[in-house]
Amino acid sequence: DGGITQSPKYLFRKEGQNVTLSCEQNLNHDAMYWYRQDPGQGLRLIYYSQIVNDFQKGDIAEGYSVSREKKESFPLTVTSAQKNPTAFYLCASSAQGEDTQYFGPGTRLTVL
């Protein structure tokens, strides 16, 4: 059963703590993306990676970090430097040379 998985679905953290969101895909896609979604706004790109061991900042990378050690995995760390981390986080992937991105189910992060 191919697809993109994100875990957990809901995540609660105390202010000042770092937290890592998981994203795994078994679609053999080269590119992976992280977006943040806030109510009433379009998706905003945090980081993306087009190949293993390489990634680029998106529009709102401050306070976030990523790694891409394996093709199928692209974890996102929300650090304590992110001023307003409560949001719905979406991971996506696309095949090499393709523009279409396919999304995971999302993780709702709430910082208390």
Place this chain on the structure above:
Amino acid sequence: GESVGLHLPTLSVQEGDNSIINCAYSNSASDYFIWYKQESGKGPQFIIDIRSNMDKRQGQRVTVLLNKTVKHLSLQIAATQPGDSAVYFCAETAGYSTLTFGKGTMLLVSP
């Protein structure tokens, strides 16, 4: 569910009606466009796409129209069903590997 739809434009239709959702884009260099459907609390789901060398593309119950002159994209859903209720948003790219997303329109279908 998650409040993705707060403050979005809303289209309310009756079951069986045809729905038209619109999207304006600003980058005249954009050459690929996608429509996504997002149900409450879920990730966006690909519906249909279109390249700039086309002005119309049809899928199952859905049609996308592209007017490059006025930089306008629309999604038509035929015989709308309650299961079509969701937020719909467009995305565009000029081929630089990242997509730019619209804010979306909430479609509410009443039985």
